[in-house]
Amino acid sequence: MSAAEVGVGPTGPATAPTGAPTETKDRAMYEISQLTKTYTQGKRTVHALQAVDLTIGTGELVSIQGPTGGGKSTLLQMLGGLDRPTSGSITLDGTDLARVSDSRLTRVRAETIGFVFQGFNLIPTLTAQENVETALVPGKVPAAARAARATAALEQVGLGDRGAHLPVELSGGQQQRVAIARALVKAPTVLLADEPTGNLDEQTRDEIVDLLEGLWKEQGLTVVMVTHDSTVARRTQRRLRIAGGRLTEI
Amino acid sequence: MFFTYLRRELSNRRKQSVIIAIGMAVAIALVMIVNAVAAGVSDAQDDVLDSVYGVGTDITVTQAGEPGGRGPGRFDVGSDDGEASDDGGSRSFDQDQLAVARGTASFDASALDTVAGIEHVAGTTGTLVLSNTSFSGEVPDFGQMQGGQGGGPGGGDAQSAPTGGADGAGGSAFSIDAFTVTGVDPAADAVGPLTAVEVSDGRGLETADNTSGDDGAAGTVAVLDSTYAESADLAVGDTVTVGGTDLDVVGVVSSTSGEGVSTGSDVYVPLALAQSLADLDGQVSNVYVQADSSEHVDAISDAISAALPDVSVSTQADLASSVTGSLSTASDLVSTLGLWLSVIVLAAAFGIAILFTVSGVTRRTRELGTLKAIGWPNGRVVGQVAGESLVQGLIGGVAGLALGLVGIGVINALGITLSGATGTGGFTFGGPGGFGGAGGAGADAGAGPGAAGGGPGGGGGGGPFGGAADAAQSAVDVALHAPVSVTVIVVAIGLAVLGGLLAGLVGGRRAARLRPAEALRSVA
Numbered sequence: 001m002s003a004a005e006v007g008v009g010p011t012g013p014a015t016a017p018t019g020a021p022t023e024t025k026d027r028a029m030y031e032i033s034q035l036t037k038t039y040t041q042g043k044r045t046v047h048a049l050q051a052v053d054l055t056i057g058t059g060e061l062v063s064i065q066g067p068t069g070g071g072k073s074t075l076l077q078m079l080g081g082l083d084r085p086t087s088g089s090i091t092l093d094g095t096d097l098a099r100v101s102d103s104r105l106t107r108v109r110a111e112t113i114g115f116v117f118q119g120f121n122l123i124p125t126l127t128a129q130e131n132v133e134t135a136l137v138p139g140k141v142p143a144a145a146r147a148a149r150a151t152a153a154l155e156q157v158g159l160g161d162r163g164a165h166l167p168v169e170l171s172g173g174q175q176q177r178v179a180i181a182r183a184l185v186k187a188p189t190v191l192l193a194d195e196p197t198g199n200l201d202e203q204t205r206d207e208i209v210d211l212l213e214g215l216w217k218e219q220g221l222t223v224v225m226v227t228h229d230s231t232v233a234r235r236t237q238r239r240l241r242i243a244g245g246r247l248t249e250i
Numbered sequence: 251m252f253f254t255y256l257r258r259e260l261s262n263r264r265k266q267s268v269i270i271a272i273g274m275a276v277a278i279a280l281v282m283i284v285n286a287v288a289a290g291v292s293d294a295q296d297d298v299l300d301s302v303y304g305v306g307t308d309i310t311v312t313q314a315g316e317p318g319g320r321g322p323g324r325f326d327v328g329s330d331d332g333e334a335s336d337d338g339g340s341r342s343f344d345q346d347q348l349a350v351a352r353g354t355a356s357f358d359a360s361a362l363d364t365v366a367g368i369e370h371v372a373g374t375t376g377t378l379v380l381s382n383t384s385f386s387g388e389v390p391d392f393g394q395m396q397g398g399q400g401g402g403p404g405g406g407d408a409q410s411a412p413t414g415g416a417d418g419a420g421g422s423a424f425s426i427d428a429f430t431v432t433g434v435d436p437a438a439d440a441v442g443p444l445t446a447v448e449v450s451d452g453r454g455l456e457t458a459d460n461t462s463g464d465d466g467a468a469g470t471v472a473v474l475d476s477t478y479a480e481s482a483d484l485a486v487g488d489t490v491t492v493g494g495t496d497l498d499v500v501g502v503v504s505s506t507s508g509e510g511v512s513t514g515s516d517v518y519v520p521l522a523l524a525q526s527l528a529d530l531d532g533q534v535s536n537v538y539v540q541a542d543s544s545e546h547v548d549a550i551s552d553a554i555s556a557a558l559p560d561v562s563v564s565t566q567a568d569l570a571s572s573v574t575g576s577l578s579t580a581s582d583l584v585s586t587l588g589l590w591l592s593v594i595v596l597a598a599a600f601g602i603a604i605l606f607t608v609s610g611v612t613r614r615t616r617e618l619g620t621l622k623a624i625g626w627p628n629g630r631v632v633g634q635v636a637g638e639s640l641v642q643g644l645i646g647g648v649a650g651l652a653l654g655l656v657g658i659g660v661i662n663a664l665g666i667t668l669s670g671a672t673g674t675g676g677f678t679f680g681g682p683g684g685f686g687g688a689g690g691a692g693a694d695a696g697a698g699p700g701a702a703g704g705g706p707g708g709g710g711g712g713g714p715f716g717g718a719a720d721a722a723q724s725a726v727d728v729a730l731h732a733p734v735s736v737t738v739i740v741v742a743i744g745l746a747v748l749g750g751l752l753a754g755l756v757g758g759r760r761a762a763r764l765r766p767a768e769a770l771r772s773v774a
Contacts, residue, residue, distance in 0.1 A: 106626075106628070110626075113625075121623075123617055125255070126254070130251070
């Protein structure tokens with residue numbers, strides 16, 4: 001049963017966990033209304049999202065769980081402006097991601113949203129430092145400032161001494177830290193993480209979650225994290241579940 | 251970031267980059283070599299044409315001869331001709347014929363004035379191209395035979411075996427010597443055959459030679475082509491017999507096209523002397539025309555045709571197509587096989603570059619999708635892909651440039667010599683024939699005297715010298731030099747850029763279509 005059907009749930013106020021930034025959470029970062037995404041897979045029509053209503057406050061730490069194919073990654077793509085809905089609206093800080101132009105959407109992604117992926121998605125031919133710098137390319141940050149900011153971001157995630165290493169020379173946990181540094185170096189307001197600990201062992205997983213939680217607390221980011229791992233989900237401020245394209249609050 | 255990323259990508263895909271570069275390099279080198287050889291062949295054709303028609307000649311005017319008309323081809327040996335041998339069994343004879351080359355005709359020199367009066371004509375000169383054929387041999391003395399033996403050539407009566415002749419048994423022997431004689435106006439140094447020669451020994455023809463003879467007639471002087479002088483063992487101070495008249499050799503000239511290249515004629519004499527010796531006073535066989543601008547060549551050509559309807563008018567383009575021999579074969583090879591080979595290899599190289607680029611984009615779906623996801627604009631992603639392809643193309647272009655230069659250097663170092671002749675039978679242009687070689691070739695075969703009338707060129711309305719032997723003698727040998735021009739280098743680099751851009755555009759288009767959501771879905 002989705003929130004839309006009962007008219008309550010995900011749109012309601014979130015409960016802030018201990019230490020969470022509370023100053024801005026009452027202001028909505030995301031407002032999603034009747035969001036639907038349908039696509040065809042061969043001859044089959046897939047309803048990835050069905051009339052999803054959701055409000056995420058500024059500074060919230062939200063996790064989305066659900067079975068594979070349930071629609072969680074699709075929802076994350078909508079939140080990140082990587083795909084457009086079939087119908088409904090999705091507003092990020094006043095900008096309707098469903099209706100803005102492609103170039104505006106690209107600019108939103110470049111300036112406002114940081115992404116962390118399960119597979120790290122680092123450029124294999126670039127060093128950790130250069131990978132972090134790629135996030136500043138769209139902003140046309142001068143080379144010197146770009147390097148300085150990337151170095152600072154790497155230090156922030158504990159990899160100040162690994163800037164010259166290629167991804168292949170780093171462990172999985174270190175690669176994910178580089179990915180987090182890349183997401184944060186442009187000072188986004190939203191951090192979207194798709195299974196950020198999916199490829200990591202338990203110890204490293206905890207380290208990464210600690211890091212994300214720390215950054216969330218320090219920077220007042222709005223963090224939305226897709227995860228299969230209930231341990232990770234339990235550490236978030238607010239837990240959502242999506243299955244069959246329908247969203248519910250846990 | 252652009253160059254760092256580009257450099258890292260290319261070095262990471264070194265194998266692929268090397269394959270693309272090799273393909274591009276081979277294609278570009280081939281195009282360069284074909285281009286350079288084509289230019290070299292074209293230059294060689296120009297050299298041949300310059301040797302024959304002179305430097306700066308834009309148009310030549312000739313007139314085709316009447317079939318079976320005047321020309322070297324028939325020698326009549328009477329029973330009383332020549333000198334009897336001491337034993338009275340044979341007679342030796344030596345005949346010279348000087349005539350306008352077979353297949354061409356002389357025409358009134360007033361045509362020169364007509365042409366000179368045409369608008370945009372900058373210069374003209376007229377020449378009389380002649381063929382001098384010497385026929386010498388020994389035949390049985392039929393006058394002696396008729397008294398008691400009768401019978402035909404080489405024959406005898408029933409009681410006694412034939413006697414006399416070259417072999418003492420009624421046989422005959424003949425030899426043919428043919429060379430070209432061109433009557434030129436010594437004052438014409440701006441257009442015509444003399445513009446393509448330089449004096450290598452003695453002196454050239456001078457205006458005074460037109461009147462230095464007895465009673466103001468032309469002086470009996472001649473200038474020889476250096477290759478002919480060498481083959482005929484003649485030098486300054488010797489005499490050369492033209493039309494039965496001994497001429498003093500006052501100079502030797504060689505082609506300005508290069509060492510060993512023969513000029514357009516074997517012997518040069520003053521025009522007035524040539525007209526006198528050939529009994530063609532006031533006649534010329536060729537008019538050389540220089541236009542004031544290449545733009546006016548066609549208009550002048552049309553005007554000449556209108557003013558002189560009986561003549562044949564040929565432009566340089568027409569003349570170039572008339573070049574025969576190995577030069578022509580090389581030209582055909584370059585223009586057909588070389589061109590198509592270049593196109594095919596180039597297409598293959600471009601295809602490989604495009605294929606690898608597209609394959610690279612497909613392989614980098616996740617990577618490029620990630621860049622789009624973090625906010626790289628489409629143009630930046632496309633530019634990155636296109637830039638990589640462009641640099642790959644340029645690397646291939648530079649390698650191809652080096653390979654092409656080496657190839658061209660090797661071709662030049664080989665010293666390939668091409669042989670070219672204009673027309674089908676020799677240098678004189680406009681002759682309809684060129685198939686009269688058999689008579690000349692068979693002249694030494696020892697045929698009976700009745701066959702003597704066949705003579706050189708007896709096979710029909712052949713070329714100006716009447717035989718294949720003459721044509722071969724007249725061919726101009728030119729060393730092939732494939733030049734490395736700015737054009738060749740620009741073409742090489744241009745093709746490299748084009749190949750890189752094409753691959754980049756195709757790959758970039760694919761990258762542009764890539765949706766970040768799909769890229770992430772593929773790894774979700």
